[in-house]
Amino acid sequence: MPIANGASAPRVMLHRKHACSIVTGIGNGEHPMELHQVRYFLALANTLNFTRAAEMCNVTQPALTKGVQKLEQELGGQLIYRERQLTHLTDLGKAVLPMLERALASTEAVRRRAREFQQKDVAPLAIGLAPSISASLVLEPIAEIRKFVPGLHVELREEPTSRLVELLLEGEVNVALVGDLDDTPERIDHWALFEERYVAFLAPSHELADLPAIGIEALREAIILDRSNCDVAPKFHRLLFPDAPPHHNHRSCRDLHLQHLAAAGFGIVLAPEHMPRLPSLKALPIEGDPVWREVRLLAVQGRRYSPALDAFVKVARLRDWSLHQSHIEATGMSA
Amino acid sequence: MLMSVELMSDHLTKTLNQVRNDLLAGFSDADRESYLYLVNWLRKSDIASHALQVGDTAPDFLLPDAHGRLVSSEHLRGEGPLVVSFYRGGWCPFCNAELRALQAAKFEFDRLKANLVVLSPETRDLPRQLKRQLNLDLTMLADVDHGVAISYGVLFRVPEETKAHYAGQGYDFGHRHGSTEWMLPIPATFVIDQDGVVRSSFVEPDFTIRQEPSDTLATVRLLAGSQAGDVSASDQ
Numbered sequence: 001m002p003i004a005n006g007a008s009a010p011r012v013m014l015h016r017k018h019a020c021s022i023v024t025g026i027g028n029g030e031h032p033m034e035l036h037q038v039r040y041f042l043a044l045a046n047t048l049n050f051t052r053a054a055e056m057c058n059v060t061q062p063a064l065t066k067g068v069q070k071l072e073q074e075l076g077g078q079l080i081y082r083e084r085q086l087t088h089l090t091d092l093g094k095a096v097l098p099m100l101e102r103a104l105a106s107t108e109a110v111r112r113r114a115r116e117f118q119q120k121d122v123a124p125l126a127i128g129l130a131p132s133i134s135a136s137l138v139l140e141p142i143a144e145i146r147k148f149v150p151g152l153h154v155e156l157r158e159e160p161t162s163r164l165v166e167l168l169l170e171g172e173v174n175v176a177l178v179g180d181l182d183d184t185p186e187r188i189d190h191w192a193l194f195e196e197r198y199v200a201f202l203a204p205s206h207e208l209a210d211l212p213a214i215g216i217e218a219l220r221e222a223i224i225l226d227r228s229n230c231d232v233a234p235k236f237h238r239l240l241f242p243d244a245p246p247h248h249n250h251r252s253c254r255d256l257h258l259q260h261l262a263a264a265g266f267g268i269v270l271a272p273e274h275m276p277r278l279p280s281l282k283a284l285p286i287e288g289d290p291v292w293r294e295v296r297l298l299a300v301q302g303r304r305y306s307p308a309l310d311a312f313v314k315v316a317r318l319r320d321w322s323l324h325q326s327h328i329e330a331t332g333m334s335a
Numbered sequence: 336m337l338m339s340v341e342l343m344s345d346h347l348t349k350t351l352n353q354v355r356n357d358l359l360a361g362f363s364d365a366d367r368e369s370y371l372y373l374v375n376w377l378r379k380s381d382i383a384s385h386a387l388q389v390g391d392t393a394p395d396f397l398l399p400d401a402h403g404r405l406v407s408s409e410h411l412r413g414e415g416p417l418v419v420s421f422y423r424g425g426w427c428p429f430c431n432a433e434l435r436a437l438q439a440a441k442f443e444f445d446r447l448k449a450n451l452v453v454l455s456p457e458t459r460d461l462p463r464q465l466k467r468q469l470n471l472d473l474t475m476l477a478d479v480d481h482g483v484a485i486s487y488g489v490l491f492r493v494p495e496e497t498k499a500h501y502a503g504q505g506y507d508f509g510h511r512h513g514s515t516e517w518m519l520p521i522p523a524t525f526v527i528d529q530d531g532v533v534r535s536s537f538v539e540p541d542f543t544i545r546q547e548p549s550d551t552l553a554t555v556r557l558l559a560g561s562q563a564g565d566v567s568a569s570d571q
Contacts, residue, residue: 035488073380145405315405317477
């Protein structure tokens with residue numbers, strides 16, 4: 001981006017009128033100090049060595065030290081302990097590190113995006129989906145980022161949540177959508193996207209299909225199709241079937257198989273509300289909506305975000321996910 | 336989208352400075368103490384001196400709006416002057432007053448073919464809620480993870496004393512921003528030209544003071560005039 005200078009087209013030069021003005025003159029056209037400081041601190045946090053961090057940032061060691069001190073002044077505390085043999089992060093340093101890494105990553109992603117756009121580079125984005133998350137959820141966010149990331153190549157991967165965490169850390173998957181998390185995995189950032197209830201999918205010919213909602217007692221009597229290795233099963237057992245396990249006569253590890261079985265009248269599938277279903281199935285709420293789960297977005301802390309990943313994470317964190325339930329509301333289910 | 340009659344009349348008759356005085360008069364002792372502490376802390380740490388200044392090139396950004404659609408600053412500034420205004424969040428009455436004032440002036444920004452975007456670090460449904468609540472049709476962008484506030488030099492980490500005050504009022508910025516750390520932008524308004532160069536910069540550590548939309552518009556008018564002049568000069 002050319003920086004306008006005195007020789008370029010006529011410019012409007014305005015100075016702030018307000019007494020507290022910080023605009024005291026014409027800037028030098030460089031990036032603001034703030035970004036450099038963050039970069040210096042991240043290099044230092046990475047290496048814990050002033051000499052190597054300065055080399056990484058291509059500046060002198062005193063310049064790096066000064067930058068980090070400025071950042072400390074602004075953040076209101078020491079970020080790094082400086083001892084003779086040992087340099088390490090303070091608690092404040094550790095606390096702000098992930099946030100500064102993400103913030104810097106997002107500004108760098110914008111700059112890289114422009115370059116990659118010009119070079120027509122391929123922009124891979126591997127999205128991991130837990131088995132209870134349907135691909136339908138990510139289609140609109142992908143379509144949105146494709147407008148700005150022309151070389152986008154998406155790979156969708158379905159794996160159990162624990163495996164997705166491994167794949168994230170290995171760099172095989174860039175971002176993942178999962179259901180409830182028991183523990184927060186280390187080095188993983190996670191954001192709650194939306195909550196949804198579980199509903200019952202069943203054939204219109206099923207004896208319970210004409211009710212406005214399915215009672216818990218009726219579910220306990222009915223045949224529930226069993227999803228092998230279902231991560232929500234313990235929650236169902238606790239909330240719906242505390243005394244006796246559900247009647248599971250048939251099972252599959254694939255949602256589509258279960259839906260086909262349900263459509264043929266073999267039983268009821270308990271599914272998260274967003275899950276697309278076969279046209280031959282009906283969705284009914286469970287009385288009192290006893291089972292809910294939270295859908296979360298996972299990404300690795302402190303890893304450089306590609307422009308595609310940056311855009312995806314941002315869109316996902318702002319999107320109105322409730323729109324996904326509209327197809328069920330359209331069938332007359334209560335909200 | 337139309338504003339309510341009440342809001343319209345408020346902003347037809349009152350400047351932001353007058354609204355500010357009304358809001359300050361409603362401060363409790365605790366509010367006042369926290370306000371003075373934060374402003375003093377911001378001035379002492381001289382955070383505002385790192386902000387973009389007139390003549391600097393503003394880094395471009397790509398951010399989601401309140402509905403999760405991506406908006407590119409590069410695209411917007413290509414269409415005319417770009418006004419970028421940082422606000423703290425929907426919980427801040429001074430920000431809400433500023434957003435209403437900007438809404439009231441929106442037709443004038445539109446008439447000058449200037450794009451106006453308002454940015455806050457709030458995520459999830461918060462920008463959508465605020466838009467509905469204040470009846471705004473402004474382009475509200477989410478500065479997710481504060482990347483733009485950092486690159487514009489207007490970000491600070493909320494000091495513990497201020498954090499305690501806001502937490503006491505029920506505001507959890509960690510939750511609102513989707514971040515473990517509590518960071519906020521200093522309210523600031525920048526006018527950026529078609530080359531991405533900052534043409535005016537209003538950065539104010541006293542969060543109760545905002546640029547009057549009429550002052551922002553004055554810059555935009557000059558810029559719109561000079562850009563129109565450039566076009567006619569190149570036509571000749």
